[in-house]
Amino acid sequence: MPIAAGQPAPDFTLPTETGDMLTLSSLRGQWVVLYAYPKDDTSGCTTESCEFRDAFPRFGGKNAVILGISPDGVKSHQKFKTKYDLPFTLVADEEKVALQAYGVWKEKSMYGKKYMGVERTTFVIDPTGTIVKVFEKVKPAGHAAEVEAMIG
Numbered sequence: 001m002p003i004a005a006g007q008p009a010p011d012f013t014l015p016t017e018t019g020d021m022l023t024l025s026s027l028r029g030q031w032v033v034l035y036a037y038p039k040d041d042t043s044g045c046t047t048e049s050c051e052f053r054d055a056f057p058r059f060g061g062k063n064a065v066i067l068g069i070s071p072d073g074v075k076s077h078q079k080f081k082t083k084y085d086l087p088f089t090l091v092a093d094e095e096k097v098a099l100q101a102y103g104v105w106k107e108k109s110m111y112g113k114k115y116m117g118v119e120r121t122t123f124v125i126d127p128t129g130t131i132v133k134v135f136e137k138v139k140p141a142g143h144a145a146e147v148e149a150m151i152g
Contacts (some may be wrong), residue, residue: 001048001103002102002103002119002121002123002134002136003102003103003123003131003134004131004134005131005132005133005134006130006131006132007130007131008033008129008130008131009024009034009123009125009129009130010024010098010101010102011023011024011025011094011129011130012015012091012098012101013023014069014091014092014093014096014097014098015074015091015092015105016074016077016089016090016091016092017074017077017078017080017081017089017090017112018074018093019031019074022067022089022091024098024129025129026072027065028127028128028129029127030062030063030064030065030127031059031062031063031065031124031125031126031127031151032064032065032067032123032124033052033059033064033065033067033123033124033125033147033151034067034069034122034123034125035048035052035066035067035068035069035120035121035122035123035138035143035147036069036070036100036102036104036118036119036120036121036122036123036125037049037068037069037070037118037119037120038070038101038117038118039070039071039072039118040070040072040076040077040079040080040090041076041079041080041083044120044140045070045120045140046084047140047141048088048120048138048140048143048144049068049076049080049084049086050084050120051141051142051143051144051145052068052086052088052144053084053085053086053087053088054064054144055144055145055148056087056088058148059148059151062148062151063127064090064151065088066088067087067088067089067090067091067113068088068089068090068091069090069093069098069099070090070091070092070093070118071092071093071094071096071099071118072092073092073094073104076092077090077091077092082145100120102121102123104118104119104121105117105118106118106119119136119137120137120138120140121134121136121137121138122134122135122138122143122147123135123136124147124150124151125131131152135147
């Protein structure tokens with residue numbers, strides 16, 4: 001189960017695509033959209049990331065920061081960000097510390113084969129650091145608009 005709305009967002013300090021460390025709690029005072037996705041440069045993840053890219057200017061007007069997080073490393077994130085001109089930060093969680101804390105590192109199944117992976121989930125965190133909305137089993141197309149409408 002992902003962590004629920006009403007709970008404090010688990011803090012983390014992880015590298016971004018630049019190699020710099022980001023601490024979630026340093027973003028207090030702003031809305032944070034933390035979207036967990038399975039893998040850089042795959043079709044669904046690219047659709048979701050590009051929709052957040054296209055909506056990005058509108059999120060800035062709402063005092064909102066967008067963070068993408070996946071188990072990919074810094075170099076993979078750099079390539080993905082550059083290829084699609086993503087204007088927001090990508091967080092590398094190779095050890096799955098935050099992904100496990102948020103409850104999105106799960107056993108999945110494809111073609112009858114079981115494996116561990118990220119269940120596509122978005123967390124909307126208010127300026128006090130509290131999770132106010134959890135979007136589970138996200139469908140990539142149309143998701144950014146759904147999140148944007150929720151922040152108002």
